[in-house]
Each structure stands twice: as structure tokens, then as C-alpha cells.
Amino acid sequence: MTFPNREIVERVRRDYPAGTRVELVRMEDVQAPPMGTLGTVEGVDDTASLLMNWDNGSHLNVIYGVDAVRKIE
Template sequence: MRFPSKEQIAALRERYPRGTRVELLGMDDPQAPPKGTMGEILRVDDAGQLLVRWETGSSLSLIPGVDSFRIMQKGGRS
């Protein structure tokens, strides 16, 4: 696994701030919520994964460029 640079992490944190609402379009994971599930980004970790609190109650992370999702509403800064 190749980890993103500090600059790439900073760009991800800018693009996906805390509170951003996303819709899951697809994820290759048996633990994944159903397609169409809405979630809220809690943070971007140091590996570049998006920690999401899903409306189903789970908190499975998204991997940009691997998992399929779309931004529904941009979050604010915190």
C-alpha cells in the first residue's frame, strides 16, 4: 500500500471537510452499507481514508479513488 504525501492529505482535507454529506454509490467490502446510504465525513486520516458515520450506524471509511461515492453537501471547517 502506498501512502499519500502530506500535500495530498492536505488536499483531501480541503476537499472533504468535516460535516460533508456523501452518498455511497459502491464499495467492495462485505461490511459496506447498502448503495444509496447517506453518511457524514468525520475526518480524513493520515492514510487518506475518509472516516464516515453512515446513517445505518456504522463508521466504515471510504477510500477516494477506490470506493464510489458522491458529495451531496459540502461541510464546514472545524
């Protein structure tokens, strides 16, 4: 896995501040919530992964460059 540079991490932090609502589009993990699950971003770590609180109770993070979500406006 290649880690994103500082500029990417800062961009993700600007685009997904804590409290942002998202919908899961794709997650490559056997324990992933079902596609379409809604959740709230709790923060962004130093690898640009979204720290999540999914509405179904899961806290599985969204991995930058692997998983995908879309913002709920």
C-alpha cells in the same frame, strides 16, 4: 497499498471537511453499507481515508483510491 502523499491528504481534507454529506457510490468490503447510503464525514486520516458516520449506523471508513462517494450539495 500505496499511501498517498501529503499534498493528496491535504487536498482530501479541504474537499471533505468534517460535516460534509456524501452518498456511497462504491465500497469494496463485505460489510459495506448498501450503495446509495448517505453519511457524514467525521474527518480525514493520514491515509486520506474518510472517517464516516453512515446514516444506517455504520462507521466503515471510505478508503482513498479504493472506495468512492459523491458529495451531496
